[in-house]
Amino acid sequence: MRRALRHPSFLIGASLSAVIVFIALVSLVWTPHDPGQMRILSRLKPPDASFWLGTDQFGRDIASMLMVGARNALLVGLVAVGIGFTFGSVLGMLAARFEGSLLDDVVMRALDFVFAFPAVLTAILILTLFGPGLVNAVLAIGLFNIPVFARQARGATLQVMTRDFIRAARLAGCGTASILVRHVVPNILGLMIVQASTQFALAILAEAGLSYLGIGTQPPNPSWGRMLNDAQTFLARAPLLAIFPGMAIALSVLAFNLLGDGLRDIIDPRLKER
Amino acid sequence: MSAILDVVDLHHRYPLPRDGIFAQRQYVQAVEGLSFALEEGKILGIVGESGSGKSTLARLLVALETPQRGEVRFRGERISGLREARLRPFRRQIQMIFQDPFGSLDPRMRIGASIAEPLGVAEPGLDVAGRRRRIVAMLERVGLGEGAMMRYPHQFSGGQRQRIAIARALITHPKLLVADEPVSALDVSVQAQILNLLLDLKLEFGLSLVFISHDLGIVRYLSDRVIVMQHGKVVEEGESEALFSRPAAAYTKTLIAAMPRL
Numbered sequence: 001m002r003r004a005l006r007h008p009s010f011l012i013g014a015s016l017s018a019v020i021v022f023i024a025l026v027s028l029v030w031t032p033h034d035p036g037q038m039r040i041l042s043r044l045k046p047p048d049a050s051f052w053l054g055t056d057q058f059g060r061d062i063a064s065m066l067m068v069g070a071r072n073a074l075l076v077g078l079v080a081v082g083i084g085f086t087f088g089s090v091l092g093m094l095a096a097r098f099e100g101s102l103l104d105d106v107v108m109r110a111l112d113f114v115f116a117f118p119a120v121l122t123a124i125l126i127l128t129l130f131g132p133g134l135v136n137a138v139l140a141i142g143l144f145n146i147p148v149f150a151r152q153a154r155g156a157t158l159q160v161m162t163r164d165f166i167r168a169a170r171l172a173g174c175g176t177a178s179i180l181v182r183h184v185v186p187n188i189l190g191l192m193i194v195q196a197s198t199q200f201a202l203a204i205l206a207e208a209g210l211s212y213l214g215i216g217t218q219p220p221n222p223s224w225g226r227m228l229n230d231a232q233t234f235l236a237r238a239p240l241l242a243i244f245p246g247m248a249i250a251l252s253v254l255a256f257n258l259l260g261d262g263l264r265d266i267i268d269p270r271l272k273e274r
Numbered sequence: 275m276s277a278i279l280d281v282v283d284l285h286h287r288y289p290l291p292r293d294g295i296f297a298q299r300q301y302v303q304a305v306e307g308l309s310f311a312l313e314e315g316k317i318l319g320i321v322g323e324s325g326s327g328k329s330t331l332a333r334l335l336v337a338l339e340t341p342q343r344g345e346v347r348f349r350g351e352r353i354s355g356l357r358e359a360r361l362r363p364f365r366r367q368i369q370m371i372f373q374d375p376f377g378s379l380d381p382r383m384r385i386g387a388s389i390a391e392p393l394g395v396a397e398p399g400l401d402v403a404g405r406r407r408r409i410v411a412m413l414e415r416v417g418l419g420e421g422a423m424m425r426y427p428h429q430f431s432g433g434q435r436q437r438i439a440i441a442r443a444l445i446t447h448p449k450l451l452v453a454d455e456p457v458s459a460l461d462v463s464v465q466a467q468i469l470n471l472l473l474d475l476k477l478e479f480g481l482s483l484v485f486i487s488h489d490l491g492i493v494r495y496l497s498d499r500v501i502v503m504q505h506g507k508v509v510e511e512g513e514s515e516a517l518f519s520r521p522a523a524a525y526t527k528t529l530i531a532a533m534p535r536l
Contacts, residue, residue, distance in 0.1 A: 171443075182383075
């Protein structure tokens with residue numbers, strides 16, 4: 001714990017992430033303006049006292065849209081990483097427990113197959129086939145998270161399974177399920193959380209990318225990626241329009257990456273014994 | 275005297291990683307044609323240098339691994355090659371102590387929970403208070419207090435952890451204990467304490483003991499009978515005193531000659 005408080009990337013990552021989460025939570029109950037309200041007379045306004053970050057081409061408040069966009073980005077990250085984490089961890093642990101069996105081969109080769117496709121490109125394909133929208137985008141991103149978590153879980157589980165305390169648990173009469181739940185999960189959880197934090201950043205980026213292309217979050221739901229796309233047309237007249245959502249994306253990706261890096265150092269398995 | 279443990283023509287080998295999916299599998303022969311018996315209440319010492327197959331033998335004896343050929347019998351009943359469910363009644367009677375007390379306790383589990391684990395499987399009917407009483411009594415018997423229950427393995431020294439491992443192994447009152455190099459990872463000053471604790475507990479619990487070690491001095495001090503292993507085979511077997519004073523095999527003589535004299 002003390003090491004965590006002294007670790008710069010953990011500190012910066014955790015505080016930034018906390019700010020983003022806080023903003024997203026606040027947007028549930030309060031935003032400076034209604035993010036969907038258009039004001040023909042106040043189009044493309046620069047930042048002022050009323051519209052902190054200015055308005056877009058429809059006169060909508062940028063600050064409010066960014067706040068609600070944060071909610072979207074976090075929700076996507078949470079659900080997509082949740083899908084990958086849950087299915088990936090279970091599959092990886094089972095593959096490791098039955099290492100070398102048909103189950104192991106089938107599961108890991110199937111996941112290699114998913115892994116072999118460029119994620120965003122295939123997400124575009126999926127969204128074109130099943131229709132654009134936030135739900136499908138989340139499912140597509142989640143699908144590509146499964147192999148990442150499965151590989152990590154399999155490797156970590158294999159390592160834990162060689163330890164004597166697993167043998168001791170078998171001697172105690174514990175079955176496979178109880179060994180996995182009571183001994184393997186607690187010992188690989190730290191690594192998995194580190195991975196989750198990094199994947200979270202990637203999921204936010206992927207959602208922004210898909211929305212930028214117009215196949216992620218659909219209007220009128222504000223999304224950072226789509227705001228970026230909208231801003232493109234007015235880049236010469238109102239460059240700030242692109243800068244704010246761009247910064248939001250960059251900062252949140254940076255935040256969760258730093259958090260992941262920091263956690264990785266803190267939960268380093270080489271230091272675990274101490 | 276009847277035998278608590280019978281080992282008949284035991285063979286075990288490990289597969290090496292294959293070069294490719296069509297390549298022939300290669301194997302390492304770890305145990306080759308071992309046969310011996312352990313009398314009830316006795317201590318059988320097994321010596322041999324590293325790589326002689328001692329640890330593999332230990333895992334075969336407690337049915338953590340299934341031999342390719344041969345049998346391990348506990349009180350006349352075959353335990354090798356049984357499915358986990360059919361093995362369960364034997365589990366509580368056959369326990370093992372591992373060499374590395376840092377690896378044999380789950381770092382994320384409190385000592386109390388660690389010791390409770392085999393008890394929970396062996397005696398599921400025991401209530402929380404009863405279980406706690408048994409654990410505290412066992413911890414005190416191995417020289418640790420009730421306070422140890424809520425702590426984690428990393429808060430203990432190597433010797434203390436081995437005491438905890440012993441408590442965990444003996445909590446279900448097993449009849450056979452296989453100790454795989456139980457003191458070789460410990461400081462010399464602690465080794466004697468742990469060995470004496472093991473000897474005391476052996477008498478108290480009526481244990482039969484298989485004691486595996488590369489340290490001939492310790493094996494000679496503890497064992498009734500001794501088996502000398504090399505490359506997975508028995509080189510020599512005999513009563514402890516006779517074997518050490520009049521070794522027959524050349525390998526045994528080499529081992530004894532290499533012993534440091536104090």
